[in-house]
Every structure is written in C-alpha cells, then in structure tokens.
Amino acid sequence: MYEYIKGRMDFVGPEYIVVDNGGIGYQIYTPNPFSFSHLMGSDVQIYTFHYVREDLIALYGFQSREEKALFMRLLSVTGIGPKGALAILASGEPQQVVNAIENEDEAFLVKFPGVGKKTARQMILDLKGKLQDIVPDYFPNLFTPEIEDQSNELDEAILALKALGYSDKEIKKVTPALKMENLTTDQYIKKALQKLLR
Template sequence: MLMTKGRYIMYEYIKGLVTNIMPTYITVEAAGIGYHILVANPYDFEQSDQPIQVYLEQVIRENEHTLYGFTDLDSKRLFEKLLAVSGIGPKSALAILASNDHTGLVRAISEQDIAFLTKFPGIGKKTAQQIILDLQNKLTDLPFYGQTDLNDLPAAMEAQAKGIPNQALADALLALEALGYTKKQLQGIEKKLATQALTDTAAYVSAGLKLLQ
C-alpha cells in the first residue's frame, strides 16, 4: 500500500450505477455496495440504469476515510497536484475543480495570476502564491497546459428552457455552499440565477460559479 502526504493510493476507479445524487456527493452502487463519493459538482452525473466509470482518490486521515470522485483521469491528476500544495485540502481542491475551467486554472498558475486564484473559496493571496510556487513547473503533463481558450459555459446555460423547477436552483445553491461559498455570496447571485432559463441543476451550478468568479 503506497502512502503519500497522509493519502493511501488504493483505488483507481469504480464502475457502477449512480443511485443517489445529493448537493455534496453521489452514491455509486457496485457489486451490491453503495459507495459514498464526494465530487466537485454532483449534478455532472445522472442517475441511470447504465453503469458509469468514476475515477477515485481515497484520503485516509486519523478521523476521515473519504472517497473523492472525478469524471475523467485528467481531473483526478489535477486534484492530486492541488493536494500536494501546502495549505490545500481536499475541500479546497474540489472547489477549485468545480469551475470546470481547468485550462484557465493551469494558465493562471503558469502566468502567476494571483487575482484569478483568489476568486476560489478559501484561497487567499498567501495560498494563491503557494499554489504558483508549488505547481508552476509541474503541470506540463496535463492536457490543459498550453491551451489558450477558456472553457465555455455549458450549452445548457444558453438554452431558453421553460418551467425549470425551483428545486433545481435550490440544489445548486446547496452544492455551491458545500464548496465553501458563503450564504452572503450566494444571496448575491441567487436573483441573477433565478432569471436565467437553465435546463438542470448542473447548469445552475456552472452559471453560479461563473458569477462568483
């Protein structure tokens, strides 16, 4: 069993059915066992009768045995690199990944853009400087490195759908709060989100992150 900085590397991924989606986690059932997995944006996943593959990172500490999940291997690798930064824990790393603008994140680190990094919850100037110091020359193996275009907002944000249930927005606000944004920050964007015709909770979360940043 390999141990590094308090982390035991035991699982690479899990294949199973998504049986539950909550603002802070998803449940994936595999071989009759339901796995509680924390993810950056639970609403990126859908409940279905078709199995999916979720990449995993397990964190074991004195009072914590937790699984973190990712839609692809590159996101997991970026999460691992963020965890290696002094002062960055799993919650902060997930909050950073939730924006889905991994290209912008990598570019900000490469260009020493502290202002970009301090927009994430829990990331102050000192921590932003530490991220740059620790990762500036360690991201060249990621596919996001060297790209120039920021990820666009999901197409769902532009859809002029009607009749979106308020529950979708409520769930999105809970998911954003779980990432570390304050109630005051969320109150500041709630009315703007409510005026947007979005198709689902994932779109609300993405739109909310854009407004917060």
C-alpha cells in the same frame, strides 16, 4: 488504491454521490455531484482517489483521469485539502486555474473558497510549469444533462454552492441573474462560479 469504480448511480446529493457495486454503496465526494443527476439508476464509471488521514478516510471521484490528476496535484500544495481542491475543480474552468497559476495571478486564485494569499502563492510556487500535461484534453464532454424543472435545478445548484463553502450573502448576489435563465443544475453551478470568481 482504487483506480475507478463501476456500478449503478444510486444517490446524488450536494456533496457526494453513491455508486452501488455488488450491493455495496460507495460514498464518493465529487467536485460537482449534480452533474451526475441525469445518470441516476444508470451504470457509471467513476475515477477515484482514496484519501487517508488520521481523522479522515474518504473516496473522491472524477469524470476523467485528467480531472483526478489535477485534484492530486492540488492536494500536493501546502494549505489545500480535499475540500479546497474540490471547490477549485467545481468551477468547471480548469484552463482559467492553470492560466492563473502560469501567469502568477494571485488575485484570481484567492477568489476560491479557502484560498488566501499565502495558499495562492504556494500554488504558484508548487505547480507553475507542471500542469501542461493535464490541460489539453481536460473535462471531456461526457455528460449532457437534460433540462428539468428550473426551480429544482436552481435549488440544487444553490445547495451545491453552499457545500462548496460560499455564504448565503455571496450566493444571493448571483441568484437574480441565474433566475433569468433556464439551465441544468450543472450549468447553473458553472455560471454562478464564473460570476463569483470575477
């Protein structure tokens, strides 16, 4: 229904962003909301997918058409809902996901929150050989957040990981390694997910 929304970045939270367009604030769920933190108050263009179900109407947003396309492909898999698809995209490593599907690597896929063996097998059956058009120019480097205070950035990253479904126990395992680095929130999240998915 909506291809994209242009407007001013009004809010960034652990699960969604709010884009103000003509005085209307659009609540948009994204794979990694904190990657938009540095755009607060700026004009943005977010590619959107309008999801409608009996008990849920929501807008999901992405930095590129490719990211949106992969989200839609993931939604087509039985057993994967919007939250699960966002968690997979939030890893920031789409090539790894595609490789796992192409190589039938169930062990890698089940590391994502909400993806069990049955769902991993279904992903492979439904998507193998159908994602090549998405991968080449995937995740263009459109955003380069500036490094801010480490404690705030790390706290935001931890909130985002919890929103993606990771437990406190899982997060505590990777936190010590993260504290040794000075990164942006987006970089902390990607680094944590890489460690959690090993």
